[in-house]
Amino acid sequence: MLRTNGHAQHHETSRSWNLLVFSVGGRRLAVRTLEVGGISQWHESIPVSGRTPFVSGVVRLNQIVLPVFDLAAALQRTVQGTSLLCLRMKHSLGDLAVCIDEEIPVLQTLDRSMIQPYRDRDVPAEGSYAHGQEEVPILSVSRLGMGVW
Numbered sequence: 001m002l003r004t005n006g007h008a009q010h011h012e013t014s015r016s017w018n019l020l021v022f023s024v025g026g027r028r029l030a031v032r033t034l035e036v037g038g039i040s041q042w043h044e045s046i047p048v049s050g051r052t053p054f055v056s057g058v059v060r061l062n063q064i065v066l067p068v069f070d071l072a073a074a075l076q077r078t079v080q081g082t083s084l085l086c087l088r089m090k091h092s093l094g095d096l097a098v099c100i101d102e103e104i105p106v107l108q109t110l111d112r113s114m115i116q117p118y119r120d121r122d123v124p125a126e127g128s129y130a131h132g133q134e135e136v137p138i139l140s141v142s143r144l145g146m147g148v149w
Helices: none
Strands: 016-024 027-032 036-041 055-061 064-069 085-091 094-100 106-111 125-131 134-139
Touching: 016 085, 016 094, 016 134, 027 125, 055 085
Parallel strands: 027 134, 064 094
Antiparallel strands: 016 027, 016 106, 036 085, 055 064, 085 094, 125 134
């Protein structure tokens, strides 16, 4: 029989981050898998007006309607492909739909030591990592649509 020493056990924080890597307008981006609600085929969105930056419309996914965050417009890019994909992200105010390139996203696990601060301010980021000569930002989903990054 195993016994503990009577002290509360300390849970070690994870030494790695699980990421989903995708592209928008040919630009590689990543998001933590905990913030991903799913990936499906993109369906045309219905435009709506509002004051939330880059929320351009709504899209219906099965029985739910989600606001569309236009990440391509925020990056001043155009999504690429004929079979675009819908990335569902878990935002603190509710899920968002983001149209991404047709290139199939990939899962990647990175040791936390490989994650560096993101130098640019073109997207809200929790950090970044190097992929060859490219710096890939890890999106901060909770800051999307929250004004100036």
